[in-house]
Amino acid sequence: MHLLISTIELRPYVFVFLASFLFISIVNFGVRTTVLFAVLTYAVALACEWSSVHNGFPFGLYHYIEATRGREIWVFGVPFMDSLSFTFLGFAAYTLALLVSSPLYRRGWDLRLLDTWQIRRSPRVWLMAALFMVMIDFVVDPLSVLGDRWFLGKIFWYDPPGPHFGVPISNYLGWYFVAAVTIPIFVFLDARINRGGQKPAGALPSLPSRALMGPLLYAGIAMFGITMLFVIRAYEIAWASVFIYLPFATLIVHILTRRDSYGDREAVERHLADFPYERALPIWRDANESVASAVPRKTGS
Secondary structure, three states: OHHHHHHHHHOHHHHHHHHHHHHHHHHHHOHHHHHHHHHHHHHHHHHHHHHHHHHOOOOOOEEEOHHHEOOEOEEOOEEHHHHHHHHHHHHHHHHHHHHHHOOEEEEOOEEEEOOOHHHHOOHHHHHHHHHHHHHHHHHHHHHHHOHHHOOOOOOEEEOOOEOEOEEOHHHHHHHHHHHHHHHHHHHHHHHHHHOOOOOOOOOOOOOOOHHHHHHHHHHHHHHHHHHHHHHOOOHHHHHHHHHHHHHHHHHHHHHHHOHHHEOOHHHHHHHHHHOHHHOOOHHHOOOOOOHHHHOOOOOOO
């Protein structure tokens, strides 16, 4: 218990993101799915980190500096918070992939995804999610390499340093590997556990715009990393990160404001057929009206 409290005090930002993930995941997918995703992702990430520390696969060879041994939890020679980070990073990337892959529906400020089990398990979703997770690491890992310049501290070093601000390309391939393994397994198990008419325990389908919470978590993590890069005056990495995300953010805004992104009555019915516990929500009462009327009118879609 002492080590757990010390770990939280030493890495408060990690546990803020973790708490956000737990809340957002539970209200969207339920308690069982959240626990499943967290345990699965942490286990795979820990195994991959242990392997990388010992033989360089899949992230490339690196070494942890045991400066915080006795001050935070370590598991099999890996800081607990490091592997734990993959849970909320993978979740945020997955929800963002669902956002850009699913038809949308909106009434006022309440934006919904018209996702289905077919969309959730489609290869394009988990392949995009893996890519979005790597994009986060384009910010996270170069920042972590400079841990001695902010409150993370110097906790590891790559052997040898890589070409992307000290990070080897194998590291990004390893992140893609972790996401590409965990997300499709999670989606398969999620469908087996939650398929049917029962609302998942803990889910709050009536919560307005709950589908935006995961992507907002993704944006918050990216903004935290970029802000810290500017704070420690790592301007080259910071501006490189800005230019990575600027066109990406523009694309997301375009999707959210594009009339063709919004589903019709048939898309609503496909969604409610897979998630019938949502059918009683007031937002669907007017679904037989033109969905386009709920979309901001813009010229040139």
